[in-house]
Amino acid sequence: MDKLTGMKVFVSVARAGSFVGGANEMSISRAMATKHIGQLESYLAARLFNRTTRSLSLTDVGGSYLQRCQAVLAEIEEMEGAVTQLHTNPRGKLKISAPNVIGSLYVAPAIAEFLNLHKDLSVNLMLQSSFGDLVDEGIDIAIVFGDLKDTSLVAKKIASSPLVVCGSSGYFSANGIPQVPEDLAQHSCLVNNSLPPRNKWRFKGPDGRTEVSVSGRMEANAADPIRIAAKKDLGLVMLPEYIVARDIEKGHLRVIMQDYACEPMEVHAVYPHRKYVSAKVRTFLVFLEEWIRTRSAFNG
Numbered sequence: 266m267d268k269l270t271g272m273k274v275f276v277s278v279a280r281a282g283s284f285v286g287g288a289n290e291m292s293i294s295r296a297m298a299t300k301h302i303g304q305l306e307s308y309l310a311a312r313l314f315n316r317t318t319r320s321l322s323l324t325d326v327g328g329s330y331l332q333r334c335q336a337v338l339a340e341i342e343e344m345e346g347a348v349t350q351l352h353t354n355p356r357g358k359l360k361i362s363a364p365n366v367i368g369s370l371y372v373a374p375a376i377a378e379f380l381n382l383h384k385d386l387s388v389n390l391m392l393q394s395s396f397g398d399l400v401d402e403g404i405d406i407a408i409v410f411g412d413l414k415d416t417s418l419v420a421k422k423i424a425s426s427p428l429v430v431c432g433s434s435g436y437f438s439a440n441g442i443p444q445v446p447e448d449l450a451q452h453s454c455l456v457n458n459s460l461p462p463r464n465k466w467r468f469k470g471p472d473g474r475t476e477v478s479v480s481g482r483m484e485a486n487a488a489d490p491i492r493i494a495a496k497k498d499l500g501l502v503m504l505p506e507y508i509v510a511r512d513i514e515k516g517h518l519r520v521i522m523q524d525y526a527c528e529p530m531e532v533h534a535v536y537p538h539r540k541y542v543s544a545k546v547r548t549f550l551v552f553l554e555e556w557i558r559t560r561s562a563f564n565g
Contacts, residue, residue: 268308272334274301275313279331280401283321335400355545356385363408366488366508368392372408375556379549386545394487399537405546407535420533423554424563426505428527431518435498442521446470446477453500454479455491466503468525505530507563532563
């Protein structure tokens with residue numbers, strides 16, 4: 266039996282949670298995937314999956330073997346990368362994860378231009394709020410914000426987007442315009458509670474740094490709901506400029522208190538730690554960094 270192929274099929278089936286999904290990922294038939302797993306189980310003299318007509322799950326032995334297979338396959342990929350890293354023409358499939366807004370408005374257009382330059386590449390873009398486990402999900406690059414907590418991953422800063430406070434003309438007509446951060450206590454501030462420190466907005470002004478507690482008629486764990494609420498005259502928002510840039514350009518929202526700078530939101534490209542980074546990852550990182558920094562809502 267081809268143990269290496271068997272290991273690859275096993276990892277794909279385990280990741281997909283089904284023989285059909287694993288077979289599709291490997292571009293083989295379900296029957297061939299079943300055969301590889303059967304041969305692997307016979308060789309190991311151990312059952313790797315619990316099978317029923319409706320579900321497929323790893324046995325304890327299978328879970329332990331999965332971790333070892335992933336480590337071995339990663340090592341093989343790294344060794345192959347050492348041999349092929351001199352190739353300047355990236356090829357294959359690039360799997361990218363990004364948050365919804367920046368993914369749709371910025372990463373997707375960048376990918377389109379990138380693919381026009383590199384005919385031997387294809388991309389699978391996943392828009393999701395959390396990038397999960399890069400190795401488990403086979404993700405090559407994840408676009409994330411803020412500090413990186415997982416030290417096993419590599420983070421490359423590609424840009425930053427200033428945080429701005431803004432509201433609609435309708436809201437300002439009804440409630441006035443705050444002039445200094447302390448005025449926010451008298452206003453409805455719509456909170457994105459996914460951005461720490463949640464209901465505390467921080468500023469740097471002529472008299473130094475200040476932090477104010479805010480509250481309002483709505484909060485959410487994502488930017489879009491409160492951005493839309495702000496456009497409907499429900500209150501003020503503090504959001505990265507890239508999220509509200511189009512609303513500002515169209516006059517739906519207006520930035521206020523520009524003498525009081527907010528901390529910028531850093532944008533990172535994250536990828537699994539590898540001694541030898543593949544040509545497709547290296548090339549896309551360089552392209553994305555240059556592409557995104559030309560957009561007015563971002564800076565270095």
